[in-house]
Amino acid sequence: MKSAVETLNPTRVRLTVEVPFEELKPSLDAAYKKINQQVSLPGFRKGKVPARVIDQRFGRGAVLEEAVNDALPKFYTEAVNEGELNPLGQPEVDITELKDGELLTFTAEVDVRPALEIPDYSGIEVTVDAVEVTDEDVEKSVEQLRERFATTTPVERAAAEGDIVTVDLEAKVDGEVLEDGVAKGVDYTIGSGQLLDGIDEAVTGLAAGGTATFTSELKGGSAEGKEAEVKVDVTAVKSRELPALDDEFAQLASEFDTLEELRADSRERLARMKKFDQATQAQEKVLEELLKLVEVPMPEKLLEDEINTRKHNLEHHQLGQMGLTLEKYLELQGKSAEEFDAELKEQAEKGIRTQFVLDEIVNKEKLSVGQDELTEHLMRRAQTSGMSPDQFAQAVVEQGQVPMLVGEVARGKALATVVEAATVKDSNGEVVNLDEEDETEAAAETVEAAEETKEA
Numbered sequence: 001m002k003s004a005v006e007t008l009n010p011t012r013v014r015l016t017v018e019v020p021f022e023e024l025k026p027s028l029d030a031a032y033k034k035i036n037q038q039v040s041l042p043g044f045r046k047g048k049v050p051a052r053v054i055d056q057r058f059g060r061g062a063v064l065e066e067a068v069n070d071a072l073p074k075f076y077t078e079a080v081n082e083g084e085l086n087p088l089g090q091p092e093v094d095i096t097e098l099k100d101g102e103l104l105t106f107t108a109e110v111d112v113r114p115a116l117e118i119p120d121y122s123g124i125e126v127t128v129d130a131v132e133v134t135d136e137d138v139e140k141s142v143e144q145l146r147e148r149f150a151t152t153t154p155v156e157r158a159a160a161e162g163d164i165v166t167v168d169l170e171a172k173v174d175g176e177v178l179e180d181g182v183a184k185g186v187d188y189t190i191g192s193g194q195l196l197d198g199i200d201e202a203v204t205g206l207a208a209g210g211t212a213t214f215t216s217e218l219k220g221g222s223a224e225g226k227e228a229e230v231k232v233d234v235t236a237v238k239s240r241e242l243p244a245l246d247d248e249f250a251q252l253a254s255e256f257d258t259l260e261e262l263r264a265d266s267r268e269r270l271a272r273m274k275k276f277d278q279a280t281q282a283q284e285k286v287l288e289e290l291l292k293l294v295e296v297p298m299p300e301k302l303l304e305d306e307i308n309t310r311k312h313n314l315e316h317h318q319l320g321q322m323g324l325t326l327e328k329y330l331e332l333q334g335k336s337a338e339e340f341d342a343e344l345k346e347q348a349e350k351g352i353r354t355q356f357v358l359d360e361i362v363n364k365e366k367l368s369v370g371q372d373e374l375t376e377h378l379m380r381r382a383q384t385s386g387m388s389p390d391q392f393a394q395a396v397v398e399q400g401q402v403p404m405l406v407g408e409v410a411r412g413k414a415l416a417t418v419v420e421a422a423t424v425k426d427s428n429g430e431v432v433n434l435d436e437e438d439e440t441e442a443a444a445e446t447v448e449a450a451e452e453t454k455e456a
Helices: 021-038 051-058 060-082 135-148 199-203 247-253 259-293 300-322 326-333 337-364 371-385 389-398 402-421 436-451
Strands: 002-009 012-020 087-099 103-112 125-128 151-154 164-173 176-189 211-217 227-241 423-426
Touching: 002 060, 012 021, 012 060, 021 060, 021 103, 060 087, 060 103, 087 300, 103 300, 125 259, 135 247, 135 259, 164 199, 176 227, 199 211, 199 227, 247 259, 259 337, 259 402, 259 423, 259 436, 300 326, 300 337, 326 337, 337 402, 337 436, 371 389, 371 402, 371 436, 389 402, 402 436
Parallel strands: 125 423
Antiparallel strands: 002 012, 012 103, 087 103, 151 227, 164 176, 164 227, 211 227
């Protein structure tokens, strides 16, 4: 076999492959054997029909076609390896010559991973938010915990802000009660803004047994977006009582004996969260700066496939689960179809460029992935998927996605390497030394977010 590579552009090549006919013999033998198993001819036992009879009855062309289809993947792979190419996607194959007994010639056009020059990235500088936990942050955290331990008590008085009212609702559009416009026994906290616009004003001041009507734009259902006349009947009013902020509350809500210990723990936890957020911010900003340094030719077919996949996932997975069409989603987002397509293209390009650049750094820095690192990544991915680690691991193996996970970990390590070489300062001008564990985990999440075949 002989092959030649013609570079069509930085991301696409054409392979021309010549195969001497004798190298087709294993595939020809396999073709005759396959046809033998599929046909029955009088006078011959099944599987024992001679080749010359198969040629006479079914035509030599049918045998050649079967043999060539069987052999093409093997010769294409040999040509790719010989040319030291990194193909992306499936090739477009064209058989240019087939001389029985002499020669097979074919061409294969395919996108390839472009050669990239990675410049010195140690000069990258980024600024991130300083880690600051205020007393207000701590009190807000403690107050949220306090809310979880609130108790409710029925009261015989008019409802006020903060009370919980139990209501029956009936919505009419153009004087007709909607089939899906009736709800009974709904608990609503006045002032939460979690139901219909106008309901707070309608129920404030009503005691159990009170009724009011108000007009509101429906946020869902069969008449979504339409103005409806809503009747609300209050069937019960309950006051919410928060526990006193004291040591007894700390003992009730946590493992701590005193309120001060609870506050100190909240401060530490908030600091850890903000530190991780800081690491994530550093990764994102360093990645942006890194991508500015590298010129990445974009394979058109790969980009087209990536855009289509992201759009399909958005339409048929996420939006489908929410009961939204793409048109309704764009309406809610306040975007035109043209703006959406432009954003999707930009996201897809960034994902491809991120993968190419970080893969090049993996090779340049000779980064490898250990079993412990892969296991840790698998556990984290299992958490976000809602599956158990065993289930997720089984699915990954069955779908042949282990190399994909290894690539994710390696690219996360590549980004962490770049961040280590960069200068990261906080908004106070202080140099930030990122925690290694936070840095590694944040890098993996940043890479996944950039490369994600868009589901959101």
